[in-house]
Amino acid sequence: MSDELATKTRYRVGGMDCASCAMKIETALTRLPGVSQADVSVTAGTLSVHHEPSLSLLSVERQVKALGFTIQPLSTTGKSAEVPEEQAGAGAHHHDHDHGHDHGHDYGHGHDHGAIIDGPWWKTTKAQLTIACAAALALAYLVGRMIPEVERLAYLAALAIGLVPVARRAISAAFAGTPFSIEMLMSIAAVGAVFIGAVEEAATVVLLFLVGEMLEGVAAGRARQSIRGLTDLVPKTALVEENGTTVERPATTLAVGTVIVVRPGDRIAADGTIVDGESAIDEAPVTGESLPKRKVPGDSVFAGTINTDAVLRIRVTAAAQDNTIARVVKLVEEAQESKAPTERFIDRFSRSYTPFVLVVGLLVATLPPLLFSEPWLEWIYKGLAVLLIGCPCALVISTPAAIAAGLSAGARRGLLIKGGAILESLRRVTTVAVDKTGTLTLGRPVVTDIVALARNERQILSLAAALESGSSHPLALAILDRAKADKAPVPPAFEAKALAGKGVSGNVGGETVLLLSPRAAAGVDGLSLEIEARIAALNDEGKTVSVLLAGGKLAGLIAMRDEPRPDSAIALKRLAERGIATVMLTGDNQRTAAAIAGRLGIEARADLLPQDKQTIVRELQAQGALVAKVGDGINDAPALAAADIGIAMGGGTDVALETADAASLHGRMADIPDMIDLSKSVMGNIRQNITIALGLKVVLLVTTILGVTGLWPAILADTGATVLVTANAMRLLRWQAGTA
Structure with a gap:
């Protein structure tokens, strides 16, 4: 299928808490006829499906739901944030063929159906399942103490509450192309433990697994909030000018060309251009820039930035779904969907690693009893523990969690990086x-030297600014900016006109004033060798020189340059x-x-x-x-x-x-070394994560075979490693420029 003919549809997916969830979804969807590629970002909670236009998207939704996740198409209107979750669920069958150009950001709040939500953690389906399993286990313990003969049944019931949903997900994943999922390892270990009489341990292990998943969900939710928190910077309403009055309107309804009024202290509700007013704009929320920037009519402003000291009238230049923040969020979400080289390697490694763990577990359970007449129950128990130790969850999430946190941290500081591969390569x-021009330098000339000859510097600046008033030429703007900065008076100029290829002339205060190029000035009033040498020296410094003549005499020189x-x-x-x-x-x-x-x-x-x-x-x-x-x-x-x-x-x-x-x-040029530092920080974090994930497994493998640790420590350590790895990656969200 050619990329030209492919359609890209994006979804919001709920219930994912680690990278193995993403692998299951990607594997399941790429098995569907007509799907060429599926990219999942656990951190952003998004899914992009590249498919033939003729594909029924119901099959995509069914496949994802069968794996135990919720799925909702992202709207192209950019208004999905306005849709209550209850209604959003009902609209799950509208389809969005956007050919790769959607701008939807569904940040709806409310109850979820397995999704990680912005509300209290205990409202998630996974949390409720964990609480139910914990309550059932506590009840089984009490029942076992009071009626010992039904203790085993009570623990089996508690086990079933936690294990049945996990086993269902394992079976769905197996049918969808992922037979060696973490849920499958867990289900085999728990059922095996029941057969060797370790029912209490089986029930406890399943509870610990659910607690681990819930903690992973909370940690993943934190990363998700980090980038989505940017959308909260944009105010929900704006003051719109209508028929001479101002009316409050939802920010999402602002059309391009609408004029909005922004009061001092208010956040700007849309990207736009100032049409009236002058104020300092605090851009720190969007760019991380510490000092407010002075903005005047004609300057552009970002949505989410703060107007600090004067009323502004702003003409909207981008609809809500296309404003800077929406584009940054969309860019970061799509970047998180694209896999980094290390992440692709870890994915491939874990696909062969998990079956390898199953084989090792089987060998640990059978070889010692068969070859050395060791007790079967003891070694089956150790074999099951090896299965739990082998869960690749911490390893699989080690890279994407760090990459996602790094991309988010960069975006919040104005460093936009398009994907994990770029983030890895920067180092x-x-x-x-x-x-x-415009990169090392400011991109506009500024006055660098005023050489006073017949007049003083202030007079030279005043006369030149008088001639240039109203001009939009870059050199004219440089002179006017300098006059404003030095508070030099700008008297009116009469009969001002441009002299083609030479400069400008006019009458200021009753005398003829000319601002000319050195060559034109030499033709009007021959320049001395000393002045020509002065001009040549300024030219050698890369400066453009204008010569000011007043009353027929050489008054002074003004040199300008695009400064670093x-x-x-x-x-x-x-x-x-x-x-x-x-x-x-x-x-x-x-x-x-x-x-x-x-x-x-x-x-x-x-x-x-x-x-x-x-x-x-x-x-x-x-x-x-x-x-x-x-x-x-x-x-x-x-x-x-x-x-x-x-x-x-x-x-x-x-x-x-x-x-x-x-x-x-x-x-800013400073952003270049900052990007390289961020890349080094992220790769260092990934190395730490892989060390934690594999190091714990090696230690536990040895202690299990030696009989020091059993099922409980195995699953506790795996859960602990996953939470540790995620928490370590989340440290990157606090990354600051200059910390590497």
């Missing part, structure tokens, strides 16, 4: 190729400390590139076309480098695509998530 980057970002030098130093080489690739001229590169201490390659940047990336790769290319994702698209990892700089709706493997919402 191996050896060379970072960086675009100059405040964090660029520190970010490059951090990369160098990690042994990572850096190179600047720019289409700018050699002189400007050398000036910026010299200040930042980076190698520069200048005068490059987009295809030249791509060629350089290929050359670096041919020399054995693993290259990360950082750029704005537009003129850098060929190089971003060619690099091992493409990282787009920018924020909001303009972020080049489609072409890049990762993106920085802040658009």
Whole structure:
């Protein structure tokens, strides 16, 4: 089946608490005719099915429900969060053929049918089953004390309450293509224990297994909340301008083009552009940026950010399901569905590992009695314990739990990484190729020097700003910004006009004022050799020089340059400390590139076309480098695509998530070493998890065969290992930049 003809349908799945659940669902669905691929994220609670358009989606839902999970299609309207759970269940048979472009985020609250929910843990089906099994076991103990002759029956009844649902799931999984599931190992061990007379232990082991599953569910729920918590940042309502008044409307109904009013202290309800007002915006909830940013009319704002000090009128630019936060959540959920190389290896390993454990358990139970006349009951008991020790749950979840937590932690700090494979690869980057304009630099010129000649600096700035008032040219904006920052007065200019290819002229305070290029100025009032040398020195520093003439005389010089970002030098130093080489690739001229590169201490390659940047990336790769290319994702698209990892700089709706493997919402250079540090933290966490999972198993295997430990410690240790591994992965949610 070709990918072009494939349809992708996404679902919200409830009741998953570890990676073996995901494996069961993926195996079962890929056996369905017409399904080419199924990707499950336990942490996000989502499922993506790639299938032929003709496939009946009822078969997908039936297969998932047969395994003991709940399933609900994700709506393409983005309004599923508004649907009460009771109604959502009734709508389980509407189907959503979205060809890979859904924006649904069903974060409904309320009761569940096996799902991990946002309410109290004891309301989940698994928790209620665990409580029922615990109560039955306690009752069996009391009955056994009072009426000893029915003790065995009482424990069998308690065992049945916990084991029947587990065994049903095991049988469903076996029919759906996963015969060696954790539930199957548990069921064999429990039934085997009954046959050798260890009924109390069998009932207790099943209870401990259910407690473990419940704890895994709680831990998985925490990870799920982490990324979904982002959606809670967007206010539920917005103040909309209608017929001269403001009316409160649900944020999910805001159409593109609607004008909303945001008061000081309020969260912004939608992505938009400021049409009136000026205020500092606290973007920390979305980008992790610590200082509020000053925003003026024409600037864009994110949903979920906080307006701090003035009333703003904002024109909505994205519907609720397409705003920055919805896109970040969707990106992270889809990234969690894509498996990392380590996770794929662990999946393959566990598929052969579980049957291997069954064989070992069988050999432990039979060989000593057959070959050495050891007691059968004792060695069958040890064989059953080996089955429980062999549960691969902790091992299987070791990688996806850490990857999911790492992706969520990054997203909450404005680092968007498209999948586990990218997150794993980042730590191996050896060379970072960086675009100059807008990446290493601010992407807009600023006034760097004012050379006072016949007038003082303040007067030069005032006269230049007067001529440039109302212009939107980048150099004009640089002069106006500097005048505003220095609080220089801007008098009115009369008869102001542009002189094609030369500059601007006008009348300010009764005298003729000209702001010209050096070449044009030399033609009007010949420049002295000293002034020409001064201009040449500024040009050598990569600066653009404008000459101000007032009353027919040379008044002064204004030099401008696209300056490095405040964090660029520190970010490059951090990369160098990690042994990572850096190179600047720019289409700018050699002189400007050398000036910026010299200040930042980076190698520069200048005068490059987009295809030249791509060629350089290929050359670096041919020399054995693993290259990360950082750029704005537009003129850098060929190089971003060619690099091992493409990282787009920018924020909001303009972020080049489609072409890049990762993106920085802040658009800060510091995010590049941060991404590499996050990758190293995640891989370190995975190594710890695998060590915990396998280490405990080896210890218990030895102690069981030696007769030191039995069924209870085996299942307790397996459950404990799974909870430990999950809790260790969850530590990544608290990851902070600069902690690696």
